[in-house]
Amino acid sequence: MIRAEAPAKLNLYLRVLGRRPDGYHELETVFERIDLADELTFERPPGSALTLTTDHPTLGVGVDNLILKAARLLQRTAGVSHGAAIHLVKRIPVAGGLGGGSSDAATTLVGLNKLWGLSMERARLKALAAELGSDVPFFLEEAAFAVGRGRGERCEPRTGLPTLWHVLVTPPAALSTKEIFDDWDRAQAAAGLTAPEGSLRIVEHALSNGSLSELAQWVVNDLTPVAIRRCPLILTILSRLHEAGCPVALMSGSGPSVLGLCHDSEHANVIADRIRRLDASWFVHVVKTAKGDTAVGE
Numbered sequence: 001m002i003r004a005e006a007p008a009k010l011n012l013y014l015r016v017l018g019r020r021p022d023g024y025h026e027l028e029t030v031f032e033r034i035d036l037a038d039e040l041t042f043e044r045p046p047g048s049a050l051t052l053t054t055d056h057p058t059l060g061v062g063v064d065n066l067i068l069k070a071a072r073l074l075q076r077t078a079g080v081s082h083g084a085a086i087h088l089v090k091r092i093p094v095a096g097g098l099g100g101g102s103s104d105a106a107t108t109l110v111g112l113n114k115l116w117g118l119s120m121e122r123a124r125l126k127a128l129a130a131e132l133g134s135d136v137p138f139f140l141e142e143a144a145f146a147v148g149r150g151r152g153e154r155c156e157p158r159t160g161l162p163t164l165w166h167v168l169v170t171p172p173a174a175l176s177t178k179e180i181f182d183d184w185d186r187a188q189a190a191a192g193l194t195a196p197e198g199s200l201r202i203v204e205h206a207l208s209n210g211s212l213s214e215l216a217q218w219v220v221n222d223l224t225p226v227a228i229r230r231c232p233l234i235l236t237i238l239s240r241l242h243e244a245g246c247p248v249a250l251m252s253g254s255g256p257s258v259l260g261l262c263h264d265s266e267h268a269n270v271i272a273d274r275i276r277r278l279d280a281s282w283f284v285h286v287v288k289t290a291k292g293d294t295a296v297g298e
Contacts, residue, residue, distance in 0.1 A: 002115050005037040006107035007290045008098040009138060010166065010252045010259050012215075013203045016184055016222040024134070025181055028200055029148040030207070031138045031155070032164065035290040038104055039089040040067075042111045048081040056090035066132060070105040073128055074112050074120075082116045093283055095174035097253030099135045106139035129153075135253075144289050145207070147200065162210050163289040165268040167241065167260040169275055170283040171233040180254040183226035212247040212261060219250050227255035234258060240278055244271045 010032045017026040045051075050071045052061040062068075071084055086108065092100030109125045112118075122140060129136035134151035143157035199218050206214035228235045234251055237258045241249035245267070246260030260275075262268035268286045276284045 002042040002111050004040045004042070004107045004111045006040055006092075006100070006103040007033050007035065007037040007139070008092045008100055008103060008287075009033055009135065010098070010168075011221060012207070012250065013200060013219055014221040014223065014253070015200070016181075019185055024151045025184075026150065027134075027148060027152045029152055030158075030200070030203060031135075031146045031148055031152075033139070033141075033144045033290045034166070034168075034287040036092055036098070036168065036285055036287045037290070038092050038100060038107075040104060040107050040111060041087045042108075042115045043085045044115055045083050045085050047083050048075075049083045050075070050086070051084075052086045052088065054088040054090055056088070056094070059088075059090060059094060066101045066105040067108050070108040070128075070132055070136075071112055073131060074109055074116075074118075077124075077128060078116070078118050078120065080116060080118070082112075084112055084115060093170040093257065095176065096170045096257040096283075097175070097177075097251065097255045098168075098170075098257050099139070099253065102133050102135035103139045105129070105132050106136050110140070144291050147204070158204065158207075161207050161289075163291070164207075165262045165265050165286070165288050167244075167246065167262060167268050167272045167275060168257060168283075168285045168287050169237045169241065169260070170257040171231065171237065171279075172281045172283075173231045173233065173256050175227060175230060175255050177254040180223050180227055180230070183229065184223060187226055212263065215261065216248045219248060221251045223254050224251045227251060231256045237275075237282070240275060241271070244274045246271060 011029050013030040015028040113120050126137045126140050130153040134153050137153045143159050145158040145161050146155040202218045234256050238249045241260035248261035272286050
């Protein structure tokens with residue numbers, strides 16, 4: 001059996017630069033890998049069957065699951081008929097803007113590459129990851145931070161950045177990434193919602209210096225206004241994190257998860273306790289930057 005962790009990600013900055021001719025959107029984002037993670041186990045049964053089980057009560061485990069898509073893609077690419085029995089312990093909120101499905105897919109490529117003895121190079125795995133989804137290649141980077149461009153699949157690793165501490169809050173709502181981007185398109189066409197100016201260069205500089213006050217002025221997520229229309233709790237959580245003392249509060253990805261950036265672990269735990277008392281239905285977690293590559297072990 002091979003056991004592997006599939007970490008979540010946060011978007012510390014997200015600009016939507018426009019819709020591309022291929023239907024995707026041109027993005028500029030800053031990814032951060034965090035220590036909240038799903039767990040995957042891989043076993044090789046007789047035959048070529050690929051099966052998936054999970055402890056999550058409502059998550060589909062059929063052919064459309066990204067884990068099985070990743071497994072089939074690797075099977076076809078390598079030209080092998082090996083099978084796998086995969087089990088997922090789900091800890092990352094589903095459809096929360098945290099990249100859980102993408103991370104599971106990336107970890108599946110790494111785990112099965114090892115289980116099946118394929119010795120496929122990381123660069124080839126990254127190319128396969130890009131076929132599976134925009135966020136998937138990031139989870140194959142060794143660096144905990146990266147700038148994402150294109151659909152998000154073109155990653156530029158950033159090293160030497162400090163460990164960050166966050167309070168992560170996810171309300172009991174699931175948002176479809178496709179629907180959020182469709183809403184963004186309609187808002188742009190109607191010249192309706194606009195986000196404040198951001199600056200990737202300044203955000204990177206503030207991150208490298210650990211300047212939370214500078215970050216607070218320049219972080220932005222262009223999808224926030226349209227996500228709030230579908231889930232007003234996002235605005236409530238952003239406000240509560242600011243009121244509790246987070247210098248930076250920001251929606252991650254297409255929502256509805258919201259991160260509150262804190263000074264250190266003690267600060268994060270104090271704020272998390274305050275936020276938990278506000279609504280017991282919110283998923284509230286203290287998380288930090290996850291250093292190192294995807295952990296895959298026997």
